[in-house]
Amino acid sequence: MRKQQIDYAAVFHALPGMVALLTPDLEYADANEDFLRLAGRTREQLLGRYIFDVFPQNPNDPAAAGLRETQASMLRVVTTGERDTMALLRYDIEDRERPGHWVEHFWSPVNAPVLGPDGDVVLIVHRVEEVTELIRARGGTGSDSSQARVLEAELYTRARELQELNERLRRAQARDREVALALQEAMLPAPTPVGHHRAAVRYRPAVGSLNVCGDWYDLVDLPGDRIAVAVGDVVGHGLRAAGVMGQLRSALSAAARVADGPARALEAVGLYARHVEGAESTTVVKTYIDWDTHTLTYSSAGHLPPALLHPDGTVTFLDRATDPPLGARPEHVPRPEARTAFAEGSTLVLYTDGLIERRHEDIDTGLGRLADSLARHGEADPEALADALLADLLPPAGNTDDTALVIIRL
Structure with a gap:
């Protein structure tokens, strides 16, 4: 039987869910169709650009930590060559049709390395599941809506607590390293x-x-x-x-x-x-x-x-x-x-x-x-x-x- 040739580029673009590829400098190398659609960006608006130039942090939220946490996760992948699964993350996105208007989003990101022949990280696979609908239960009414809000607050609070604990642990580890x-x-x-x-x-x-x-x-x-x-x-x-x-x-x-x-x-x-x-x-x-x-x-x-x-x-x-x-x-x-x-x-x-x-x-x-x-x-x-x-x-x-x-x- 003749071995079937697989078009891996076509497979990548057809993957369900949001998946993007970034260079070790955190610039977009590619993104699949779901990523472009759900992020509200065209391929031209992504490729070759620094991730946080495309998706800056909400300037109206002084407590926002999404940029810092995402950047730290990706740099850990580049440094260690190992997968990094992030805690639940809130990262608002600016509406391209309404400049200055920021839409609340919740994400569950995973960053994974692609290694080259010499073992160095050549790409970062950035897979993101948007869980905003699950947390906010958008469109619910009555007790369902109230329960969704309680769940949202609980999940977000627990995620922030975990992130703060991780940060304290990293600082303690840094002191031990010194x-x-x-x-x-x-x-x-x-x-x-x-x-x-x-x-x-x-x-x-x-x-x-x-x-x-x-x-x-x-x-x-x-x-x-x-x-x-x-x-x-x-x-x-x-x-x-x-x-x-x-x-x-x-x-x-x-x-x-x-x-x-x-x-x-x-x-x-x-x-x-x-x-x-x-x-x-x-x-x-x-x-x-x-x-x-x-x-x-x-x-x-x-x-x-x-x-x-x-x-x-x-x-x-x-x-x-x-x-x-x-x-x-x-x-x-x-x-x-x-x-x-x-x-x-x-x-x-x-x-x-x-x-x-x-x-x-x-x-x-x-x-x-x-x-x-x-x-x-x-x-x-x-x-x-x-x-x-x-x-x-x-x-x-x-x-x-x-x-x-x-x-x-x-």
Whole structure:
């Protein structure tokens, strides 16, 4: 049987109910027939225009919050890439036939993302159900009309109460985010020279109120021309994750100074993590760099593999010594360790998952993206290379996960 070709544009315009498409800049890209009819606007009056230029807020209602709440919902969709269902909303519309006359409307909106190939939001699906008739029971008489008015007042009051509670919650979350960020920055080491070698470190917090996570990095000078470098990621968000991060980073930093290799250092921290609430399933990778022997010795506890950029532009991922995260095994088991040689002028890159992982995407795609970016910018100084990787790999509107990055020129 011949496969039927579907005209998705025709399907969109025939959809029942009000549906519009907006760009991440909140400009109309399209609208279906029901949206145009019920909103009282032509396609020419919508396409390419900013939503709140087309539908401004009622200037005669100083308590109106529809514009602010709708804008906040749409921007959350752009930032998080997740659907946002709004509470019942009152948003009056100006009568096009009677300028200056505003008609009361009640809406039930849902905003959903359309993701592009790279996982970024390319469109917002704005679906709206008008519930004015249900709330006001327009055309009713006697007790029916009175009951409708009572229902209208009750629903609107409850919706506003919910919106106010949400706003207070967001403000509280913002304060928690500031505290978590301050705590995390205080516990992360300040960038310092690693002998005479060039290095760069970066930390980018996640967007959103409570999405500050437990990502960290650490660099430790060792005897001889050696250093130990690590990046790790605590499961969870907020103050608790930041606190656990500080304990594990300090423990690993101390262990690196006395252990005879990265595997032994991770074993010691793994035993310690069993007694730290919230430390289970933490991932971390530890690498010892020895410039005298031109070797890298590494061990990974469930973390993404470090990338080694060779002078010829090729990239190798150090994945031959990977074991489960900290605290994942019920019994203590020695961790694996691997060693590889490096040529002078190579570059070592350690990172957390925020740099490469994207929803609905295989991890190998993100690793390939990292390798391509390294190949393009690898000759840059570590500071410039760090900035180039973040620009290439992080979404422009920010990421929903933290990102820690360490780059060392070997």
